[in-house]
Amino acid sequence: MTIIEVIELRKILDSRGNATVEADIYTSDGFGRSAAPSGASTGMFEAKVLPVDEAINNALENVIPALIGMDSADQEGFDEQLRDIDGTANFSGIGANISVALSLANAKAAASSMDMPLFRYLGGAFAKEMPLPLGNVIGGGAHAANATEIQEFLVVPGGASDTEEAVFANAAVHRHVRELLKKHGKSCGKGDEGAWAPQIDDALAFELIAEATGLVADEMNVEVDMGLDVAASQMWDGTNYKYRSKVRSTEDQIAYIAELVDKYNLVYVEDPLFEDDFDAFAELNNQIGDRCLVCGDDLFVTQVERIQQGIEKDAANCVLIKPNQVGTLTDTFEAVRLAHTHGMDTVMSHRSGETTDTTIAHLATAFSCVFLKCGVVGGERIAKLNELIRIEEQL
Numbered sequence: 093m094t095i096i097e098v099i100e101l102r103k104i105l106d107s108r109g110n111a112t113v114e115a116d117i118y119t120s121d122g123f124g125r126s127a128a129p130s131g132a133s134t135g136m137f138e139a140k141v142l143p144v145d146e147a148i149n150n151a152l153e154n155v156i157p158a159l160i161g162m163d164s165a166d167q168e169g170f171d172e173q174l175r176d177i178d179g180t181a182n183f184s185g186i187g188a189n190i191s192v193a194l195s196l197a198n199a200k201a202a203a204s205s206m207d208m209p210l211f212r213y214l215g216g217a218f219a220k221e222m223p224l225p226l227g228n229v230i231g232g233g234a235h236a237a238n239a240t241e242i243q244e245f246l247v248v249p250g251g252a253s254d255t256e257e258a259v260f261a262n263a264a265v266h267r268h269v270r271e272l273l274k275k276h277g278k279s280c281g282k283g284d285e286g287a288w289a290p291q292i293d294d295a296l297a298f299e300l301i302a303e304a305t306g307l308v309a310d311e312m313n314v315e316v317d318m319g320l321d322v323a324a325s326q327m328w329d330g331t332n333y334k335y336r337s338k339v340r341s342t343e344d345q346i347a348y349i350a351e352l353v354d355k356y357n358l359v360y361v362e363d364p365l366f367e368d369d370f371d372a373f374a375e376l377n378n379q380i381g382d383r384c385l386v387c388g389d390d391l392f393v394t395q396v397e398r399i400q401q402g403i404e405k406d407a408a409n410c411v412l413i414k415p416n417q418v419g420t421l422t423d424t425f426e427a428v429r430l431a432h433t434h435g436m437d438t439v440m441s442h443r444s445g446e447t448t449d450t451t452i453a454h455l456a457t458a459f460s461c462v463f464l465k466c467g468v469v470g471g472e473r474i475a476k477l478n479e480l481i482r483i484e485e486q487l
């Protein structure tokens with residue numbers, strides 16, 4: 093039976109040591125648990141998060157009673173109820189941290205009642221393609237002070253034959269980068285997502301990763317490609333893109349990114365431009381979209397209205413998918429469906445603040461995303477990568 097009998101909410105730790113919301117949902121014979129992640133370089137159009145204690149107290153009083161007795165198998169009905177109770181466009185009523193934890197926990201409770209893994213329940217019999225792991229090995233920006241200016245230098249093992257090989261290839265690049273940094277006399281710690289956060293410039297970061305992927309190609313016989321999350325809104329001052337010792341106009345920024353794509357054979361560039369500049373995205377997409385994924389994260393914030401604008405302007409060929417940017421699983425699915433209908437690829441993504449929740453590994457598989465972006469090392473990241481290995485085994 094898939095009828096919801098009990099819902100519990102609690103405050104738990106996330107990977108930055110901050111508080112976040114975890115939801116448990118019980119049916120008579122099923123159970124689902126999920127926790128909300130949180131961003132540091134959040135987009136200005138994202139759904140809103142409320143302080144955890146306040147959000148939980150409010151939900152216990154005003155949200156949970158209206159969900160008890162609902163059918164967990166009716167995901168759209170459940171999510172519509174959350175939207176109705178919230179009453180705002182951006183979940184500022186009950187908090188997107190509450191809604192996303194409940195919405196994902198509900199899907200997991202329904203899947204559990206039906207004795208199915210989540211990826212199978214959501215993806216059906218034809219869910220067969222595994223997403224490739226995309227993870228950052230060097231990072232700075234909003235995730236680590238005094239490190240690289242580009243937020244994330246990413247790798248994705250396009251040449252891997254299966255998930256296990258893919259996950260280990262990324263980890264090998266990460267390990268080699270540390271050794272190469274040592275050779276350059278650069279010791280360093282890690283940023284929020286487990287990427288190395290050395291005090292080096294972006295040019296050296298590119299070189300080190302190129303060298304590390306070359307070593308992995310020799311050792312493991314796996315080609316590993318490079319990508320970027322520029323998180324350019326963090327550099328945008330209203331007129332220009334501000335780098336430490338350089339200022340770039342929008343045209344300069346487009347030319348710079350296009351140059352990087354060709355110089356380093358980048359296969360993926362996320363948020364290369366300001367989050368509301370659809371026209372600049374369109375210009376860049378026109379220049380490099382035939383050979384590189386141009387992905388909108390802060391640009392689209394997983395919301396169909398913004399993806400629709402992007403489609404009309406041909407602003408990107410890829411959409412980053414973060415369930416907590418929009419607040420429910422139904423909205424997340426609608427974003428994926430709209431993107432795929434128009435020939436865009438999708439990438440399921442973690443946030444910089446995470447828990448050991450593995451739900452996004454299932455969503456990436458169920459929704460046929462090309463990549464699962466979730467870091468390379470660290471407990472809260474490997475939880476998802478190891479789950480991906482298990483999912484492939486079940487397929």
Ligand code: PGA
Nearest residue numbers: 130131132133134443444
């Ligand atoms: P965030 O950053 O989770 O800190 O917002 C990740 C990203 O920009 O992709």
Ligand code: ZN
Nearest residue numbers: 321362363389
């Ligand atoms: Zn991003």
